[in-house]
Amino acid sequence: MAVVGAGVVGAGTAWHLAQCGYSVCLYDPRLGAAVDSDQINGNRNGTSASLGVLMGHVYRRHSGRGWRLRQRSMALWPQWIKALQTFEPDLRLQSPLIQLADDDDVLKRMQGLVERRKGLGLQLIPAMDNPVPCLGGLSSLRDGRLEPLMLQRALRLAMATVSVQQHPAKVRNLKRTGTNGDPRWRVETGEESCQDYEAVVICTALNSDGLLAPLGHERPMTPVLGQVIDLELKDGPSNWKNWPAVLSVQGFNLVPKQPGRLLLGATLEPGAEADPSALKLMLDRLGSTLPWLKSATPVEHWWGLRARPVDRPAPLLEQLEPGLLLASGHYRNGVLLAPATAEWVQKGLNRSSAMFTSS
Template sequence: MTASTVAIIGAGAVGAGTAWYLAKHGHQVMLIDPKLDQPINRSGALPGTTASLGVLMGHVFRRSSGRAWRLRQHSMTLWPEWVAELSSQEHPLKLNTPLIQLASSEAEATLMKQLTEQRQHLGLELISPNSNPCMGRSWPNRQHGGLISHQDGYLDPIALQKCLRAALQEQRVQQIQEPVVSLERNSSVEDKQWRLQLAGGTNLNQEAVVICAALGSEALLEPLGHSLPMTPVLGQVLDLELISDQHNWSGWPAVLVSHGINLIPHGPNQIWIGATLEPGVQPIASHLKAMQHLEGDAPAWLESATVKDQWHGLRARPVERPAPLLEKLEPGLIVATGHYRNGVLLAPASAAWVKEQLTNETRS
């Protein structure tokens, strides 16, 4: 395969992961995002990847066929390889497992039972009603049981982005800290069919462009005649400090999911609780309070917790199309965005898909 020059617009988990993956396979890559010069931390309103909790729900996905299932399975295969390559002494990265999903009704418990019977080979097991292996803090909502997935869990998105930044430097990926204001077809430069204009006035000519810009993607695509509408969905996270408990998190999984809300212990008497539940762009205080109450199922230790920090971010959800948007729109114009709640989970599979499109284009 002849290496191509590729511009990737958007440096979240998908964009940065794709840039690293393509560079590793011989492409000449530039990554463009105005936030590349900003420190990677959490405070206030954040980009999607930074705001997320990096929950990986690949094997507990309810469907067992179709594109969404195949993408999840591909990513779950690739993630251990990515972690092994990206992790270093200076920037450690770890897959935190397992994940437990608690049923909120008898009907949901029945579905979980069927799922565990079908996927024992993927590490799914049933949890019987009222099970509580915890020596200290009890689980919420245990009366219907649930399931445990030994390979699902979470990756810390902050650690992931730091690892990717370091890996991009090692692969000599050019990082440009400016917004792209327009994308045009280019007939004046041989083989470089796309021209990107940056906010500072610079024009870049590239053989291929990969758009990973989430909600910023529409403005770049519409002038080219491509309509891929997306709507913002708000995710919120609380970082809670709990009353000291000598047993702390004994018996707890890496991730516990109740009513679609993720609970992630991340240190002694510390827990993140978060979900992507709200339409629109502004957080609603009452929704945040309801999240901490777990729809009435929160145990006393959670109700009494103190809010240490909180943040929110927007996810891009495709309108009337399944997430994510993985499409080759024209020769050299590829879209890999609109991952909604699964940007971290699907980053490896998305990167592999982009590489395949570029490979097929070179062969044709």
């Protein structure tokens, strides 16, 4: 079968399917370069542009598909990390994640989460002045972040050990072939001979609709741009003692990097073009809480697009017809939901037809 798109969702799905015995070909033009090849370019691909934040247990909803997917992914991530550490020994879940309450109402909701989710590593933190002044907040010992570039490198190395064929080519078209009783899917790249597959899994975010529309499937997605600033601090913390791996304040994520350095990121802009004023917005909005951010110097700045489904909840996990699966539109949670998505694809293939055989 073919998997189209080699971000963390596509690569993770290809790796998982190959481990389950499927013969897998992964298509993405980015496979022809190292995962960190766009580090010199501010415009990065979705996974590389992310901070790799995992907000599984602090999710506000208590039921529904989104909650189930998050819980399943958080249960699978320790297994994935252990397996991937063979290739990147330093890969680990950096924790905890702390969310600060903006007001008393938010703090009450946090108290409710702690009461409902006993055993999931959630704790209330009291009002404090140091390291950050706040009314209080929520600490999640099992949430945090994964370093996204390290994760992608590990997945590429892991795929090589289970014989995933990696094609550095852009898929331009999909065509139905075969018969009603034995459907096949032709993958056309324009750069090499076409190949037919028993199944195709589309994990191409904003490019998904371009492949689906000619087949009669409309799944529009809108771009939402996230930005990250690597800041050098002139004032404020000289080290990160007592700081969490991720601090979430007013919808922004702060990630300690090294002494005197901090990553600040958020997904906040509709559209596909980075707005320079968004940098000032991030710093200004947090400046009243963290005044030392006002004197920080940007060392590096990058951005990337997230695919948000239109009029449908994220992510889009659908079997559109026999052998055609969509696993895309994860919006801000591609890294978080990669394991649960891969498992969903594998189970969907197992259920769809006995014609999908292990190889």
